[in-house]
Amino acid sequence: MKVVETAIPDVKILEPKVFGDERGFFMETFREEWFKKDVADVTFxxxxxxxxxxxILRGLHYQTEQTQGKLVRVIQGEVYDVAVDLRKNSPTFGRHVGILLSDENKLQLWVPEGFAHGFYVTTELAEFVYKCTDYYAPQFEQRVLWNDPALDIQWPLVNGQAPILSEKDKAGILLIDAPVF
Known part of the structure; x- marks a missing residue:
């Protein structure tokens, strides 16, 4: 697996080695020892x-307690995946990394604790899988508004149409009002 750096040093793109022929393909998607050494010393x-x-747009989600690091990938279709730095003492606070993840490019994105995360589905359907470093705790969940002007995320909206959001995501708050780390 190859690690590709991003504009935010703690967010990493992982590019697997894919072995394929006319029968299909094989790739390793996770190896604990390698991940701890080359990406982040965490336990999923x-x-x-x-x-x-x-x-559909899901996000931008995070938990203020039981914070979660996430290793994300797409196994069917394509999404535009976004990680927003919410660490107030970080030099990249309020900045984001956005990347297309798909079943074709097989890339993964490491989103560390202290980041809001979300994705937008660009294909007819997408299946999204991810590993978390802590358990889902809805009582600590927060949402930053997907289209907060301060974030300036250039979502690749299909035909320029507004995304489909859950009621919770519609009620997201601006970064300036959000609890941060």
Missing amino acids: VQDNHSKSSQG
Whole structure:
């Protein structure tokens, strides 16, 4: 696996070695020893899997306690994935990394603790899987508004149409009002 640096040093793109022929392909998606040495010394405790239709945007989510680092990838379709730095003492506070993840490019994104995370589905359907460093704790969940002008995220909205949001995500707050780390 190859680590690709991003504009925010703690956020990493992981590019697997893919071995394929006419029968299909094989790739290693996670190796604990390598990950701890080359990416982050963390332990994963929960795996999640979501399926979403085109135009759905999930995010920007984070937990103020039981904070979660996430290793994310797409196994069907494509999403635009975003990590926003919410660490107030970080030189990259309020900045984000955005990347297309797909079943074709097989890239993964490491989103450390202290970041809000979200994704937007660009294909007809997408299945998204991710590992978490702590358990989901809805009582600590927060949401930053996906289109906060201060973040200036250039979401690749299909046909320029507004994304489909959950009621909770519609009620997201601006970064300036959000609890941060």
